[in-house]
Amino acid sequence: xxxxxxxxxxxxxxxxxxxxxxxxxxxxxxxxxxxxxxxxxxxxxxxxxxxxxxxxxxxxxxxxxxxxxxxxxxxxxxxxxxxxxxxxxxxxxxxxxxxxxxxxxxxxxxxxxxxxxxxxxxxxxxxxxxxxxxxxxxxxxxxxxxxxxxxxxxxxxxxxxxxxxxxxxxxxxxxxxxxxxxxxxxxxxxxxxxxxxxxxxxxxxxxxxxxxxxxxxxxxxxxxxxxxxxxxxxxxxxxxxxxxxxxxxxxxxxxxxxxxxxxxxxxxxxxxxxxxxxxxxxxxxxxxxxxxxxxxxxxxxxxxxxxxxxxxxxxxxxxxxxxxxxxxxxxxxxxxxxxxxxxxxxxxxxxxxxxxxxxxxxx
Amino acid sequence: xxxxxxxxxxxxxxxxxxxxxxxxxxxxxxxxxxxxxxxxxxxxxxxxxxxxxxxxxxxxxxxxxxxxxxxxxxxxxxxxxxxxxxxxxxxxxxxxxxxxxxxxxxxxxxxxxxxxxxxxxxxxxxxxxxxxxxxxxxxxxxxxxxxxxxxxxxxxxxxxxxxxxxxxxxxxxxxxxxxxxxxxxxxxxxxxxxxxxxxxxxxxxxxxxxxxxxxxxxxxxxxxxxxxxxxxxxxxxxxxxxxxxxxxxxxxxxxxxxxxxxxxxxxxxxxxxxxxxxxxxxxxxxxxxxxxxxxxxxxxxxxxxxxxxxxxxxxxxxxxxxxxxxxxxxxxxxxxxxxxxxxxxxxxxxxxxxxxxxxxxxx
Numbered sequence: 001x002x003x004x005x006x007x008x009x010x011x012x013x014x015x016x017x018x019x020x021x022x023x024x025x026x027x028x029x030x031x032x033x034x035x036x037x038x039x040x041x042x043x044x045x046x047x048x049x050x051x052x053x054x055x056x057x058x059x060x061x062x063x064x065x066x067x068x069x070x071x072x073x074x075x076x077x078x079x080x081x082x083x084x085x086x087x088x089x090x091x092x093x094x095x096x097x098x099x100x101x102x103x104x105x106x107x108x109x110x111x112x113x114x115x116x117x118x119x120x121x122x123x124x125x126x127x128x129x130x131x132x133x134x135x136x137x138x139x140x141x142x143x144x145x146x147x148x149x150x151x152x153x154x155x156x157x158x159x160x161x162x163x164x165x166x167x168x169x170x171x172x173x174x175x176x177x178x179x180x181x182x183x184x185x186x187x188x189x190x191x192x193x194x195x196x197x198x199x200x201x202x203x204x205x206x207x208x209x210x211x212x213x214x215x216x217x218x219x220x221x222x223x224x225x226x227x228x229x230x231x232x233x234x235x236x237x238x239x240x241x242x243x244x245x246x247x248x249x250x251x252x253x254x255x256x257x258x259x260x261x262x263x264x265x266x267x268x269x270x271x272x273x274x275x276x277x278x279x280x281x282x283x284x285x286x287x288x289x290x291x292x293x294x295x296x297x298x299x300x301x302x303x304x305x306x307x308x309x310x311x312x313x314x315x316x317x318x319x320x321x322x323x324x325x326x327x328x329x330x331x332x333x334x335x336x337x338x339x340x341x342x343x344x345x346x347x348x349x350x351x352x353x354x355x356x357x358x359x360x361x362x363x
Numbered sequence: 364x365x366x367x368x369x370x371x372x373x374x375x376x377x378x379x380x381x382x383x384x385x386x387x388x389x390x391x392x393x394x395x396x397x398x399x400x401x402x403x404x405x406x407x408x409x410x411x412x413x414x415x416x417x418x419x420x421x422x423x424x425x426x427x428x429x430x431x432x433x434x435x436x437x438x439x440x441x442x443x444x445x446x447x448x449x450x451x452x453x454x455x456x457x458x459x460x461x462x463x464x465x466x467x468x469x470x471x472x473x474x475x476x477x478x479x480x481x482x483x484x485x486x487x488x489x490x491x492x493x494x495x496x497x498x499x500x501x502x503x504x505x506x507x508x509x510x511x512x513x514x515x516x517x518x519x520x521x522x523x524x525x526x527x528x529x530x531x532x533x534x535x536x537x538x539x540x541x542x543x544x545x546x547x548x549x550x551x552x553x554x555x556x557x558x559x560x561x562x563x564x565x566x567x568x569x570x571x572x573x574x575x576x577x578x579x580x581x582x583x584x585x586x587x588x589x590x591x592x593x594x595x596x597x598x599x600x601x602x603x604x605x606x607x608x609x610x611x612x613x614x615x616x617x618x619x620x621x622x623x624x625x626x627x628x629x630x631x632x633x634x635x636x637x638x639x640x641x642x643x644x645x646x647x648x649x650x651x652x653x654x655x656x657x658x659x660x661x662x663x664x665x666x667x668x669x670x671x672x673x674x675x676x677x678x679x680x681x682x683x684x685x686x687x688x689x690x691x692x693x694x695x696x697x698x699x700x701x702x703x704x705x706x707x708x709x710x711x712x713x714x715x716x717x718x719x720x721x722x723x724x725x726x
Binding site for chain 1: 366367368370372373374375376377378380383384386387390391392396397398399401402403404405407437438439440441442444445449470473474477558560565566567568584586587588589601602603604605606607608611686688689
């Protein structure tokens, strides 16, 4: 334990220590089962209990009504970029509206364009993706197949404080980097998806919540692994799911319920952590420059720059010596990025905040 | 350790104990790194070393020449059923030849038919999929885009003793359930794929070996997660791979090299294990009836029936009491199936063999 660093990686990211400890304890044999979950058939009674518990925990945390299916898929958010377009844009003459607030939205659009017409309802390029749009700025189509947005752009550190209003058009959201960080009203979404490797578990599991209404719009004939209906009918067990990943999602959601007390409480802690870092930036007199505009600041990924790349390198090197790791900004934008997902303890953020102050003093 | 059973699951399946022990030891922190591999960025230096070692181990074990790319993908063999057809059958007028020896081949054909013409070059239905074809029985097309076969049918327990000869037509193989169980001549294959959850690691990782020649046949425009070239160019890191799964593949292949001594040695052990069970069947005077014909018997999945379903149930119940678990045949064919992959110790098979003798004596 003592050799663990504070890991600010954007994903795969830090996991709760109690989750890792439970997984470690049972890695050679689940209690009473005599084999590891890694070795267990996805159709065994004990894995059935695991996947059903994971789903039940997610229904509980996200307050999901019965007319939504919850799926555990593979391929990451990147495969969802394609699956969504193949299923819901491919066979229609309608356009799909994409609200573009950063790098992941761009990737989603790239795949969608292979299948049909994409209307970019807003593009944050002018401000170098430092904010989300006002409602009045959105140029939504009258007849869009769906509206897609990225609730939190991991690379830029830009987060929608609340989902955009899109009327009756199906709302589709890439929530990879802020799912389970705060309560949401899932009834506003027809399809919500998230790679697990930030707030839910390890990489290799992709969570999808999809409404019956949206399932009804999917084509009847579809490649099995791209077929939402087939996955829903088989409760994610059409083929072998990433079983160990689902097990960790079960443990992480259990931790959220039992240790944290739910998403309201998690949200309070997350805001507190983010405020510490944004305050350090704002009170630095320009020594640290935040990337995101005030109202669009992410509570998950705090991004900032220093005066020069050399100074940033020095910041990163000194931070690492103090056990503050993986703070380098994404290679596409540079600077510093502190990813402070659910599992990042307050102590880690406090230590980073204090380091920021000391570093500034000494430079 | 003492509470571990002998797990004959067809997959996800038993893993080598030293692999589980090393993963367990480091689950909270990789030595010198300070974080779990579960929490590590796929672009971190330590994960780079893991994925490169996994690839190097596989190149070593399978004797893979430089003109092949080795990929770690998601979606299981089932997504490969579609990806292969989308990439190599979709854009061509040529048919694809499928040699059908069991349940998984059927699923592969189902997806391929969505993309083009499938010629079933041989169908084992007449014998209820109890054997592989002779070379003379294959009705191959003159101009097939590729020939697909399933080297080992997990459900029926039918295995090709050697790959079919198909001339210069690209040979594509689903090797999910016998990969790494014996040496193969990879130069005979243009695309070899395998879900990891039998002989390589946990579910959620799909291994693909693909030749440069085959990569050259793939379309230039393709959805990112279905694009072999993109995956090869990015060394499986276009998006986040299933990192923990790749780590276990690295440990399993290390175990194969260092503890077992390579695939020749593994093959000797596997044949020895399989012979014990087939001998028990053959010497039972008809009490146990093997499904597969002699020359097509699988060294990985040994399948047999007893006189009645009631007797089979009794067999399974008594076996389980002795710690011999997951022996029930697949729900689609019934009977008994003992999956004896690389990681199943000889002691487990010996105990099963002895149990079979005792059970027969007492009935």
